[in-house]
Amino acid sequence: MVLKLIQLAFSSIKVSHLINWFNLIGGTLINILVIAAHADDEVLGCGGSIAKYKDQGATVNVALLADGVSSRVAQDASSNADLKIRNSAAKHANEILDVDQVIFGDFPDNRMDSVALLDVIKYVEDLIVQFTPDVIFTHHSNCLNIDHRVVNQAVCTACRPQGNYSVKSILFFEIPSSTEWQINSLGAFSPNLFEDISSHLAKKIKALEVYSMEMRDWPHPRSIDGVTHLAKWRGATVGVDSAEAFIVGRIVK
16 A cells, blocks of 8 residues: 555646645654745745645755846945845745745855855754755756755765654655756656645735846746646646645655
8 A cells, every 4th residue: 555655656647735744654654844046946946835744734944045136237235235135035035935944045046056066965954954844845856957866866865764864754846947847858847746825825925026126027927827827737737726846855654
């Protein structure tokens, strides 16, 4: 029975209640850590699921590793002002989702490949020690954005199942205007787990509206319409109104 359920996780399935799904395979979804490269990635990738899990009583913490502005402006007083604005928006957006705590890293924006990977791994390891998550949500390995790929590699390395290991599940999310823009089709995002966010899409959109500086006009995929259409499409593929899609990286029972 357990083997059959685990096999189902690796086929296209509708998961209407992820906490109950984890309970079915013997886990208890209590503590979630979302590890994202930039402020807004957490909402784009799994904002509806965060809101849903919080409504169901889970603890959700979010770590945003890159500063998000240093690639866009000169390093002066204006960049500090932009960083404060971005971090303030992140705090507000995550308050809307009822996130327990938001952690801000200071890795260089769109230049995380210029940092030794070991430094990023150690940062992630410290987060895992601090929050002892059962489940981690993070980027997919085949995103176009370099910071997304670095974060994925760091999380996968930090989550090697050894010693006193708290992480039981790793799920990879998609980021509109990054994941689907990767031309390399080898290892393309092909989701096998879908979270029904029909009742929480509005809260996700409300949180995204706080990130107005990051959102674009339709038909850009990182627009309110684009994100809404993606949620509707992901939902339609599994027979619900709206969904977020994930790839199961690992489930440890």
